[in-house]
Structures are given as C-alpha cells and as structure tokens.
Amino acid sequence: MRDPQPQPEVSPARPVTRNEQVTGARAPQAAQVGLRTRLWQNRFPLLFVSPFFILFAIFGIYPILFSLWLSLHSWRGVGEMKFVGLDNYRLLLRDSIFWNTMLNSVILFVIYVPIMTFLACVLAAILHADFVKLQGLWRALIFMPYITSMVATGYVFKLIFDRNAGVANHLLGFFGIGPIPWLDDPWWARITLGLLMIWAWLGYNTVIMLAGMQTIPHELNEAALVDGASRIQIFFRITIPLLRPVIIFAVTLSIIGTFQMFTEPYILTSGGPVRATETPVMEIFSNTFTALKFGYAAAMSYVYFAIIVIVTLAQLRLVSRREIR
Numbered sequence: 337m338r339d340p341q342p343q344p345e346v347s348p349a350r351p352v353t354r355n356e357q358v359t360g361a362r363a364p365q366a367a368q369v370g371l372r373t374r375l376w377q378n379r380f381p382l383l384f385v386s387p388f389f390i391l392f393a394i395f396g397i398y399p400i401l402f403s404l405w406l407s408l409h410s411w412r413g414v415g416e417m418k419f420v421g422l423d424n425y426r427l428l429l430r431d432s433i434f435w436n437t438m439l440n441s442v443i444l445f446v447i448y449v450p451i452m453t454f455l456a457c458v459l460a461a462i463l464h465a466d467f468v469k470l471q472g473l474w475r476a477l478i479f480m481p482y483i484t485s486m487v488a489t490g491y492v493f494k495l496i497f498d499r500n501a502g503v504a505n506h507l508l509g510f511f512g513i514g515p516i517p518w519l520d521d522p523w524w525a526r527i528t529l530g531l532l533m534i535w536a537w538l539g540y541n542t543v544i545m546l547a548g549m550q551t552i553p554h555e556l557n558e559a560a561l562v563d564g565a566s567r568i569q570i571f572f573r574i575t576i577p578l579l580r581p582v583i584i585f586a587v588t589l590s591i592i593g594t595f596q597m598f599t600e601p602y603i604l605t606s607g608g609p610v611r612a613t614e615t616p617v618m619e620i621f622s623n624t625f626t627a628l629k630f631g632y633a634a635a636m637s638y639v640y641f642a643i644i645v646i647v648t649l650a651q652l653r654l655v656s657r658r659e660i661r
Contacts (some may be wrong), residue, residue, distance in 0.1 A: 489532065
C-alpha cells in the first residue's frame with residue numbers, strides 16, 4: 337500500500353498577549369498625540385497662514401451658508417426672520433421678470449460674444465504676425481480698455497450714443513442717416529450695450545487668443561505657405577482649429593461674464609428701456625436693496641448660480657463629445 341501524503345503541520349493560533357491588546361487600543365491615541373505634535377511643531381507657519389483662512393471663513397464660507405439659510409426665510413433686514421421653507425423658490429418659478437432677465441442675458445450673449453471672439457482672433461493673428469512693427473505698443477493699446485474704469489466708460493458711451501446730443505448720431509447725419517434711438521429702443525439699447533462690451537473686453541480676449549497662438553508651431557504655417565496657402569487659408573484652416581480649446585475657454589468666460597453683468601447696463605441704460613437690458617444681477621440687487629426682500633433675493637441668487645453651472649457644464653460636455661468624435 338502507498339504511504340499517505342504527509343500533511344503540513346498547522347501551528348495553533350498564537351493568543352494575543354495583554355501587551356498587544358493594550359498597544360492596539362492605544363494606537364488611535366498615539367495617532368492623536370502625533371497629530372498634536374506635528375501641529376505644535378508647525379505652529380509658527382500655521383500662525384502666519386491663519387489670517388487667510390480666518391478671513392476666508394468670515395467673508396467666504398459664512399456668507400454662503402448664511403445666504404442659503406436666508407433663502408428659506410422671509411426677512412426685510414430688520415426684525416425676526418420668518419421660516420417659509422421653499423416658498424421663495426416656488427415664487428421664483430412664477431416670476432416672469434426674473435426669467436425675462438435671463439432671456440436678456442442670452443440675447444446679449446448672442447449679440448456681442450460671437451463678434452467679439454472673432455475680432456479677438458483676427459487681432460491676435462495680426463499682432464502675432466512677424467511683419468507688424470511695435471507689437472508691444474499695439475498690444476498695450478488694445479488691452480487698455482480692459483483696465484479702464486467701467487463706470488467712466490459707461491458714462492462716456494451714454495454721452496456718445498445720446499439720441500439728441502450724441503456724437504454717433506451727428507456722424508451718421510453726415511451720411512444722411514436719421515437719428516437712431518440708441519438708448520430709447522429695446523433692441524438698439526441691447527446693441528449699444530453689446531458695443532460697450534466689445535470695446536471693454538476685446539483686449540482681454542485678444543491677449544488670451546494671442547497666448548494660444550504662441551503655442552502653435554511656426555513650422556505648420558511655414559509649411560502651408562510653401563504649399564501655396566494664403567494667410568487667410570492658414571488662419572481659417574490651421575490657426576482656428578488649433579486654437580479651439582482657447583476659444584472654448586474664452587467663450588466660457590464670456591458666458592459667465594454675460595450673466596454676471598451689472599455695472600455696464602446699470603450705468604448705460606439702468607436696465608431700460610422696458611427692462612430690455614436688465615440682467616439677473618440687477619434684479620437680485622433690486623430685490624435686495626430696493627424691495628428689501630432678502631430671503632427672496634438669496635433664493636434668486638442660488639437659482640441663478642445653478643443655471644450658470646448647468647449651462648457651463650453642458651457646454652463643456654458638448655465640446656468634449658465633439659472632440660472625441
């Protein structure tokens with residue numbers, strides 16, 4: 337008969353000693369002691385950076401949490417808050433004025449953002465060309481409107497496009513064109529506001545496009561020139577496709593900036609005529625400091641924030657799908 341296979345010896349489980357039990361129980365305490373030790377050793381660096389976190393908590397985190405709590409209440413700035421739950425949000429869904437301001441923002445975006453983005457690409461291509469002299473000077477001049485006070489710019493545009501005494505209608509009169517109600521007609525007011533936005537933000541977008549063009553290898557343009565392509569063909573068939581991520585970034589910033597617009601329409605048109613240029617931020621400002629509806633304005637700001645986030649994410653998702661295809 338065949339001998340049975342030897343079985344491996346299994347050593348019995350070693351009992352856990354009392355010392356090991358005590359050591360395991362003290363492990364969390366040791367970790368806490370280690371954390372306290374590290375905090376004490378780094379007390380001076382933490383002390384120096386603490387003002388930022390304290391100010392951020394006071395002026396950043398606290399207002400966000402308080403406004404969220406405020407959106408569930410009815411409060412006029414003084415007196416006791418009245419808890420209303422989601423009534424402010426339900427009322428906002430039926431507020432035609434607020435949704436009209438959202439529509440105004442969409443219309444303003446369509447009016448000026450495509451033109452501004454295209455002009456920024458053209459100016460960036462010109463400033464990036466080798467044959468242009470004094471490039472630093474031209475770049476500074478184009479960027480100058482962005483650093484100019486928007487309040488002063490709004491008042492200047494208000495004088496230029498005045499229907500009776502404005503320079504714009506006087507210049508058009510030399511060509512036999514009658515006075516245009518730049519600030520008195522809803523659509524002309526939107527166009528005027530779009531011109532102001534183009535003038536103010538064109539330089540900023542041009543700098544962004546110029547930075548993107550400087551990352552495109554010169555060999556591509558030189559090879560295209562050797563193959564007989566014109567500069568216009570190079571611009572539309574090489575520069576623009578390679579500049580697409582930068583353009584998407586600029587358009588995303590324009591979406592956020594359009595919905596956050598306040599100073600420009602407030603100075604130029606005060607939201608008129610007939611609320612044609614009123615933006616969501618102006619409506620929130622009006623409900624807060626004029627109507628004293630602090631809870632309703634807080635709910636309005638959170639809905640407005642959610643809409644901006646959804647639109648931005650939808651745009652980025654759509655663009656990423658196109659790039660995958």
